Amino acid sequence: MTPDELAKQAGVELPRIAAKRGRADAATEEKLLAAIRTPNDTEAWGAYATWLCAQGDPLGRVAIIARACHELAQREANLLLRHRKALLGPLKDWIDLGWLEVTWRAGYLKYVQISVDAPLGVKERELVNTLFDHPSARILTELRLSGFGIRAMEQQALVDAVIARRPQTLRELTVSRVMGMSCGDLSGVWPAFPELRYVTAFGRDVELGEIDAPALATLDVHLMSLPQETVERLADARAPALATLRLAGVDATHLVTLRPILAGTSLPALRKLLLTNVGDCDEVAAALLGAPNLTTVALWNSDVSKATTAKLKKRFGEQLFL
Secondary structure, X not given: OOHHHHHHHHOOOOOXXXXXXXXXXXXXXXXXXXXXXXXXXXXXXXXXXXXXXXXXXXXXXXXXXXXXXXXXXXXXXXXXHHOHHHHHOOHHHHHHHOOEEEEEEOOEEEEEEEEEOOOOHHHHHHHHHHHHHOHHHOOOOXXXXXXXXXXXXXXXXXXXXXXXHOOOOOOEEEEEOOOOOOOEEOOOHHHHOOOOOEEEEEEOOXXXXXXXXXXXXXXXXXXXXXXXXXXXXXXXXXXXXXXXXXXXXXXXXXXXXXXXXHHOOOOOOOOEEEEEOOOOHHHHHHHHHOOOOOOEEEEEOOOOOHHHHHHHHHHHHHHEEO
């Protein structure tokens, strides 16, 4: 949709930007600005934006297009509220329970969070199928599974139900648990969703399985502790596009396993390594200094000595985050 069509849909007049003129009338501009009492004073804002267009200033047109977008967004919100029952259909019951949170984009569901806080019994698959049977979920790209009040077997049933359904438009997947609860077995995620680009696992532990993810760009594994087995899975991963890796709990015992990643032979596209709660921090930092492909490093919530910090700043500059 062109800006003119957008403005027409919103009922907003979109004037043309005049040819460049001489010096603008400062007194008129001050008068127009003084008329704007609040940021929501659309009439006064519109008058000022129209005047800017007449002065040859493209900012006026930008302001009017922004006003049209705001007007259409308000209409969208009102329509979603007015026709909530018809638009949501069978999803409404799950949303009213607080187990589904949805975000819309252009008439389709863009983001869905499944936040189960009570045992579902045999309903995990029913919930997932109800979601993906909905016509507005046909191009769903972002999904978050958050099971806080359920047992590990129910959390796994939820993950397995999504894997079984295989929504091929999915690009971002988050499995989030409180730190004392397992994320479960995610090994089935990779063959089910080869186009995944962002994956996050947050919890006590996780089974990643053999990672074969050709499109994966960002992987965030934030666990209570970092087992060697998980680090081995990462070092053996087939993820040629992975550019950003975030880990919690790395220490010196992991360095041998991480060696192919730091050397650039594993995960060849990796440029950002973001670490939290690092143990043996100076020793880990020394290994990062020798990693030829890294351009950005974070050592959040970690005890780095002044001498090591100086070396890291010299190596990574503004792309060092402590």
